[in-house]
Amino acid sequence: GAGVSQSPRYKVAKRGQDVALRCDPISGHVSLFWYQQALGQGPEFLTYFQNEAQLDKSGLPSDRFFAERPEGSVSTLKIQRTQQEDSAVYLCASSFRSFTGRPATNEKLFFGSGTQLSVL
Amino acid sequence: KNQVEQSPQSLIILEGKNCTLQCNYTVSPFSNLRWYKQDTGRGPVSLTIMTFSENTKSNGRYTATLDADTKQSSLHITASQLSDSASYICVVPTGANNLFFGTGTRLTVIP
Numbered sequence: 506g507a508g509v510s511q512s513p514r515y516k517v518a519k520r521g522q523d524v525a526l527r528c529d530p531i532s533g534h535v536s537l538f539w540y541q542q543a544l545g546q547g548p549e550f551l552t553y554f555q556n557e558a559q560l561d562k563s564g565l566p567s568d569r570f571f572a573e574r575p576e577g578s579v580s581t582l583k584i585q586r587t588q589q590e591d592s593a594v595y596l597c598a599s600s601f602r603s604f605t606g607r608p609a610t611n612e613k614l615f616f617g618s619g620t621q622l623s624v625l
Numbered sequence: 626k627n628q629v630e631q632s633p634q635s636l637i638i639l640e641g642k643n644c645t646l647q648c649n650y651t652v653s654p655f656s657n658l659r660w661y662k663q664d665t666g667r668g669p670v671s672l673t674i675m676t677f678s679e680n681t682k683s684n685g686r687y688t689a690t691l692d693a694d695t696k697q698s699s700l701h702i703t704a705s706q707l708s709d710s711a712s713y714i715c716v717v718p719t720g721a722n723n724l725f726f727g728t729g730t731r732l733t734v735i736p
Contacts, residue, residue, distance in 0.1 A: 538724075540726075545731075546728050546729075547714050547726030547727050548669070548714075548726050550723050550724065553723070561723070564723075596668050596669075598668070604718075613671050613674070614671065614724070615671075616670070618668050619666075619667075619668055
């Protein structure tokens with residue numbers, strides 16, 4: 506596709522339910538990020554993939570959060586036993602090159618429209 | 626502590642007027658600073674990327690400035706349009722695989 510695609514667009518979950526959020530990055534993009542954006546706040550880093558390797562997961566808030574990118578393209582963010590504080594927009598972003606070390610100065614990140622998760 | 630702070634938090638201006646948004650950062654080491662525009666319900670879209678050596682960069686009606694000594698950046702919007710209504714987010718990458726996002730300035734342009 507022409508851009509980063511995320512699905513579903515909206516997800517309503519009951520507290521305790523497991524959810525899976527999907528990200529289709531731009532074809533050929535090496536780097537993939539997941540961010541969590543609370544209402545009225547800037548995105549906060551969750552995790553980073555370089556191809557299929559998860560190089561940084563320091564932003565995942567708890568062990569209920571798990572992300573994978575098994576073939577280096579599509580990524581899934583899974584949240585187990587969802588809680589109300591998990592309600593947020595989950596953004597996926599990709600870039601053509603690696604972000605390891607200092608990011609290339611002209612390296613753009615392309616964001617998807619996000620999945621809005623509401624936990625009741 | 627790495628931080629990116631933006632002001633004002635929100636701004637309302639009349640169509641056709643100019644405005645300036647501010648960003649102060651303490652991220653280290655510094656390599657570049659980015660401004661993104663985020664429409665409601667959409668992901669952020671890159672407006673400009675400024676490196677350490679650049680003082681000013683323009684992208685249409687958007688002009689970004691950077692003062693690496695004082696660690697401040699501004700985004701100036703000229704002749705605002707209704708479509709400029711959005712959140713404007715200042716972003717500074719760290720030396721690792723991460724970007725620090727400010728909380729954004731919510732701009733509303735009214736007719």
